[in-house]
Amino acid sequence: xxxxSHAHIDGPEYDADRDEVVARxxxxxxxxxxxxxxxxxxxxxxxxxxxxxxxxECVYAAAGVHPHDARLFDERAAARVRQLVRSSPRVxxxxxxxxxxxxxxxxxxxxxxxxxxxxxxAREARLPVIIHSRESDEDTAMILRAEWSDTELGGIxxxxxxxxxxxxxALELGLMISFAGNVTFKNAESLRxxxxxxxxxxxxxxxxxxxxxxxxxRGRRNEPTRVVETARVVADLHDLDLAEFGRITSDNFARLFxxxx
Numbered sequence: 001x002x003x004x005s006h007a008h009i010d011g012p013e014y015d016a017d018r019d020e021v022v023a024r025x026x027x028x029x030x031x032x033x034x035x036x037x038x039x040x041x042x043x044x045x046x047x048x049x050x051x052x053x054x055x056x057e058c059v060y061a062a063a064g065v066h067p068h069d070a071r072l073f074d075e076r077a078a079a080r081v082r083q084l085v086r087s088s089p090r091v092x093x094x095x096x097x098x099x100x101x102x103x104x105x106x107x108x109x110x111x112x113x114x115x116x117x118x119x120x121x122a123r124e125a126r127l128p129v130i131i132h133s134r135e136s137d138e139d140t141a142m143i144l145r146a147e148w149s150d151t152e153l154g155g156i157x158x159x160x161x162x163x164x165x166x167x168x169x170a171l172e173l174g175l176m177i178s179f180a181g182n183v184t185f186k187n188a189e190s191l192r193x194x195x196x197x198x199x200x201x202x203x204x205x206x207x208x209x210x211x212x213x214x215x216x217x218r219g220r221r222n223e224p225t226r227v228v229e230t231a232r233v234v235a236d237l238h239d240l241d242l243a244e245f246g247r248i249t250s251d252n253f254a255r256l257f258x259x260x261x
Contacts, residue, residue, distance in 0.1 A: 001261065002231055002246045003032045003253040004224040005178045006096075006130065006158045006206035009059070010035055010045075010052040013210040013221055022056050025224035031250060031261045033059045033224045034206075036096050036130060036158075038066040041077035046084055053090040060257070062093040062130050064122075070106035070114035078121060085125050092257045094122035095130025096158060099143075102134045112139060119147035122155075128256060129155035131175070137162040141169035148173055154256055159208045160194070167194055171202060176256055178204035181214030181222065184233045196237040204249050205230045 004025065014021055025033060033056075037049030046063045053061035063084045065073045085091045097118040099111050106114075122129045129148070133140040140162075148155075157170040159180040170177055177198050183191050195203075207214075207230070209222035214229040228242075235245030254261045 001029050001031045001250045002227055003034075003204070003250045003261070004030055004207050004209075004227040005034050005156060005176075005204040005253055006180070007033050007035055007209045007224050008038065008049075008211075009033065009209065009224065010037065010049045011210060014223075018052070021223045021225075022059065026058060028225040028228055029246070030224050030227060031058060032253060032259070034062060034092065034130075034253075035059050036062045037064070038069070038096065040069055040072055041065050041080055042072065046081065050084055050088050050091060054088070059090075060092045061088070061090050062095045063091055064093075064095040064097045064118055064130065065114065066096055067098050067100040067111045067115065067132060068103065068105040070111045073114045073117070078117070082121065082125065085127060092128070092259075093130050093155065094118060094125060094127045095155070096132045097122075097129060098132035099136035099140050100132060100134045101136040101139075112143060116143050116147050119143070123147075123151055123153065126153065128153050131155060131157045131170075132159070133157065133162055133166065137166040141166055144169065144173055156204060156256070158206060159212070161191060164194055164197070167198065171199070176202050176204045176252060178206045179230060179234055180206050180208040181212035181226065181230050184214040184230060185218075186215075192233070192237055195234050200238060200240075200248055201252060203234065204252055205234060
């Protein structure tokens with residue numbers, strides 16, 4: 001059994017064959033998919049992510065405002081996300097939230113302010129968080145230590161691509177660390193070295209689909225069934241049988257979100 005701990009199957013890339021995508025995942029022993037809403041919080045995108053989760057027994061949702069859209073976050077957006085997480089039992093986490101200094105689609109100062117704000121909102125809602133961090137290791141760790149160090153709610157550092165200092169901070173704060181298809185890429189030796197150092201009880205795998213399609217399917221649209229390929233690579237790093245690694249990471253996901261899979 002496997003879990004795709006981060007996907008975006010509500011996107012238009014899946015409008016033509018979403019049922020088949022979920023069916024293929026189930027056939028590949030993917031027992032749960034966490035569908036993470038992103039986009040303008042006033043556009044209905046977050047509601048759509050939750051609605052998709054409600055259609056499939058194996059799909060759950062997270063709702064929060066991505067750092068790309070931090071400039072759009074205000075009291076009205078906060079109320080909208082708060083209502084979603086309160087009203088739907090399919091919403092397991094607040095996110096994805098965090099910092100992205102690669103694209104800078106929102107000003108960095110605004111990203112930092114909104115990241116801290118949403119961490120406080122997640123604490124109020126008693127929900128784990130899904131963290132996005134790209135080229136922002138130091139600030140991500142600093143804000144997490146300031147806002148998340150005295151909670152046992154946990155969360156996921158998703159699509160990990162930072163350095164060991166950020167991984168160590170995440171582990172200290174009780175977060176799971178999730179690896180996506182980029183850990184399978186030929187030039188990802190340093191990322192694989194970090195994946196090797198993560199304790200098994202804190203590991204997750206994901207697709208971040210439709211992005212980051214793993215080897216050997218690069219160049220094609222990614223989908224939850226491909227999480228098995230990422231699991232295969234990380235399992236090898238830990239000298240584990242693929243099935244055993246799938247069980248461990250599925251158990252980690254279930255423990256974090258208090259689920260029976």
